[in-house]
Amino acid sequence: MEKIIVVGGGPAGLMAAVKAAENGSEVLLLEKMNRVGKKMLITGKGRCNITNTAQIPELIKNITGNGAFLNSTIRAFDNEDVIAFFNGLGLSTKIERGGRIFPESDKAADVVGSMLRALHRLGVKIEVNQVIDHILVKNSTVCGVKTKTGKIYEGDAVILATGGASYPGTGSTGDGYAMAKNLGHSVVPIKPSLVPLETKESWIKSVQGLSLKNVKVTALADGEKIGEDFGEMLFTHFGVSGPIILSLSRVVTEQLQQGKKVELSINLKPALTPEVLDKRIQRDFEKFIRKQIKNSLHELLPAKLIDVMIGLASLEPDKEIHQVTKEERLRLVNAIEHLTLTVTKTRPIAEAIVTAGGIEVKEINPKTMESKLVKHLYFAGEVIDIDGYTGGFNLQAAFSTGAAAGQYAAWSD
Numbered sequence: 001m002e003k004i005i006v007v008g009g010g011p012a013g014l015m016a017a018v019k020a021a022e023n024g025s026e027v028l029l030l031e032k033m034n035r036v037g038k039k040m041l042i043t044g045k046g047r048c049n050i051t052n053t054a055q056i057p058e059l060i061k062n063i064t065g066n067g068a069f070l071n072s073t074i075r076a077f078d079n080e081d082v083i084a085f086f087n088g089l090g091l092s093t094k095i096e097r098g099g100r101i102f103p104e105s106d107k108a109a110d111v112v113g114s115m116l117r118a119l120h121r122l123g124v125k126i127e128v129n130q131v132i133d134h135i136l137v138k139n140s141t142v143c144g145v146k147t148k149t150g151k152i153y154e155g156d157a158v159i160l161a162t163g164g165a166s167y168p169g170t171g172s173t174g175d176g177y178a179m180a181k182n183l184g185h186s187v188v189p190i191k192p193s194l195v196p197l198e199t200k201e202s203w204i205k206s207v208q209g210l211s212l213k214n215v216k217v218t219a220l221a222d223g224e225k226i227g228e229d230f231g232e233m234l235f236t237h238f239g240v241s242g243p244i245i246l247s248l249s250r251v252v253t254e255q256l257q258q259g260k261k262v263e264l265s266i267n268l269k270p271a272l273t274p275e276v277l278d279k280r281i282q283r284d285f286e287k288f289i290r291k292q293i294k295n296s297l298h299e300l301l302p303a304k305l306i307d308v309m310i311g312l313a314s315l316e317p318d319k320e321i322h323q324v325t326k327e328e329r330l331r332l333v334n335a336i337e338h339l340t341l342t343v344t345k346t347r348p349i350a351e352a353i354v355t356a357g358g359i360e361v362k363e364i365n366p367k368t369m370e371s372k373l374v375k376h377l378y379f380a381g382e383v384i385d386i387d388g389y390t391g392g393f394n395l396q397a398a399f400s401t402g403a404a405a406g407q408y409a410a411w412s413d
């Protein structure tokens, strides 16, 4: 293919541009914002978790939204290829907890910078501040794109990599959905994935900012268990966030949409059985026998949670420990193991880490990423109906689909 236009300069578009240029095409990358890779710069808290060391089946399993569709693109450009790609650009990487891969420098800007240098070396032209709003098609074959201001760019193939609709301040405002729809593509309704959750309980405000490590959260819909995760979570002014909440948010969103009552049951001491926890509390109580309850739980619970737990266990905060009954103590054990929150709704899609939904995968060739409806139109990244868990899986999906789209667009005639 002679001239390829890439729409969108996120990880998927940047990778597509590199691969198309490496395979001999003239490439023009058009980006809406004043610079490329804005979202990438904030990934992994500014450190960019580029992929994960998991084996391929595990990688695919962690892409909960249509992972199977990515089987062939991930196999063709897997996590080892991503690491080798960046190392080849002079970017050293390191492995962290859970197999997460980061740049050694801990700077997302270095990841974007390495890709930009590669594009420069390959002669890819980048134009920023270009908002594309139409893909031009003649005889069911792509022939260019048109900007919002009416400027036309001609090309033999177009790779649409406009991302999802989360964090719109980074440029990802869901523009690609309308463009694909205009060409007859179906778009699976979008919804937030990896999103914080709002909760009903008013005590939440008193613990905002508190982060809990090594807790177990069980999500329940109408009393039935729908998911469980272990790790770190955070209380906010509206409810809960943090890694395990984000991971559970996908199933929670589905159940909320079905009108079910969703609750989160937090076990603050998941390593202890109720009996062992009770013994532990008894030991603390012996130590603080002359103190009031409110002054005897600081070795067991974070300070911010003490009043809340006393309230939830219906205990009197001023009661002295030697007056606490066994029944009262067991109420405390129960409250610590089942700290329950009622989810009212998710935060808006703008605050989601990833957008679920997007261009229907059945209408895309899973090997080449080419549209099955329009010749020489390719898709890459989050604009497609794919979404994964945290841990580097979303960027892997963006890189794998970007690599396939770039390469096959360059190879096609």
Ligand SMILES: Cc1cc2nc3c(=O)[nH]c(=O)nc-3n(C[C@H](O)[C@H](O)[C@H](O)COP(=O)(O)OP(=O)(O)OC[C@H]3O[C@@H](n4cnc5c(N)ncnc54)[C@H](O)[C@@H]3O)c2cc1C
Pocket (backbone or CB within 6 Å): 007, 008, 009, 010, 011, 012, 013, 030, 031, 032, 033, 036, 037, 038, 039, 040, 042, 043, 044, 045, 048, 049, 050, 051, 130, 131, 132, 133, 161, 162, 163, 164, 166, 167, 170, 171, 172, 173, 174, 175, 176, 352, 353, 354, 380, 381, 382, 383, 391, 392, 393, 394, 395, 396, 398
């Ligand atoms: C806070 C946060 C942290 C994250 N951390 C991680 C992480 O550490 N690891 C991980 O794997 N994933 C992470 N993700 C998810 C990951 O960033 C995305 O899945 C990924 O960026 C998607 O890549 P993309 O190229 O498809 O889309 P995007 O990165 O959204 O890029 C799309 C690009 O297209 C441009 N564009 C949009 N519309 C138009 C238009 N009409 N014309 C021209 N250009 C347009 C946009 O400006 C943007 O530059 C994180 C996401 C967020 C929000």
